[in-house]
Amino acid sequence: MKYYSTNKQVPEVSYEEAIFRGLPDDNGLYMPTTIPTLPASFFEEIEDMKLHDIAYEVASRFIGDEIPERDLRKLVSDTLNFDLPIVEVEQNVYSLELYHGPTCAFKDVGARFLARCLSYFSAQSDKKSTILVATSGDTGAAVGSGFLGVKNINVIILYPKGKISKIQEQQLTTLGDNIQALEVRGAFDDCQKMVKDAFLNLELKAKYNLTSANSINMARLIPQSFYYFWAYAMLKDLGDLVVSVPSGNFGNLTAGLLAQKMGLPIKQFIASTNANDVVPTYLKTGVFTPKPSTATISNAMDVGNPSNFYRMKEVFGSSWEDMKVGVIGYAYDDAQTAETVRQVYQATEYLLDPHGAVGYLGLKEYMKEHPKSVGVFLETAHPAKFGDVVEPIIKQPIEMPERLAEYAKRTKVATEVDTTQEELIKVLEKM
């Protein structure tokens, strides 16, 4: 499979090159030259398949012969070494729990797959590289955990000072070894811009073999499509499937659209956001206006200029008319989110995290008009990750999974920096 840049100013590259480059030199985003499709027989038998086999079939269509079958099967099963349960919250409303991985957020899926792909190719060529990753909270933890101890790869995590939860900060500042944390005096968008600017500095990029682990990297997106197939396999007999995706940078939603393009029968995608609503606004008006991000209680979705929007556009052939049919957008404020966490817990004893609650809200709003659908929302993080928000809402302590509690005991190590490229260069030089 070859990958092209959405800006079309650079040549097509292999999968290996696309994931090591992260971002093409023309500041576009990589996309597969054709979106592969799966045969009808695959969808007829999918409910009898194991998660790892479904994931392998999907991955192999995007990677082709660059990773041999045996290695790719192992890579997929190492990535998904945890369950992805689907839990019925109310009649016809299902939570797809993506938080059973090591850092308790769905980003483990993408980060673990990316780490294993890079490590596979690095071992073939003994190539050294540096991963730069901007995080609004969960990415940094997942990438740090996914790459910890991986040979030939150093990781630098940039996170906005004071804008992520305590436990998230612990998760990305206490790993040590080949993982370094930068505490940036700015917002997530500043962190993301620092990373983007570093990639656009071609001299710097070449000198340190810079690679991106943000959801702009194709190796994050591909595995995020696996679980849409999985949800379909589990629920296909129940009716038309609609999926609500709580979204920030829109990697997860884009992965779902790719799955749909591959032939997966999902009837409707719903883009649910917090107050950072540039995509729902675009769907309504046809005008895309990136804004500075607003801080909310679903902080991993505080993104004012979502990178994957340009991939979504590509999927819909740049047609706003088509996109607004394929994706329905809703936005919610913090009061609605908090009230939903409280109400759902009270009515069902199911505890949503603030991100999942936004997804639940969008799903319910859509299902009011389409009551016969079978609805799934992605539950993207464990509620204990956002204990400081959720505990006051339900007025009860949340039990912390052991793997999260471990992080809280360790000592934070981070370098505080301003939002300039010079600061980042200083860190790279010291490595």
Ligand SMILES: *Cc1c(COP(=O)(O)O)cnc(C)c1O
């Ligand atoms: C990153 C994140 C999101 C948003 O995912 P995108 O792919 O950036 O849209 C939602 N929920 C949680 C918990 C996250 O960490």
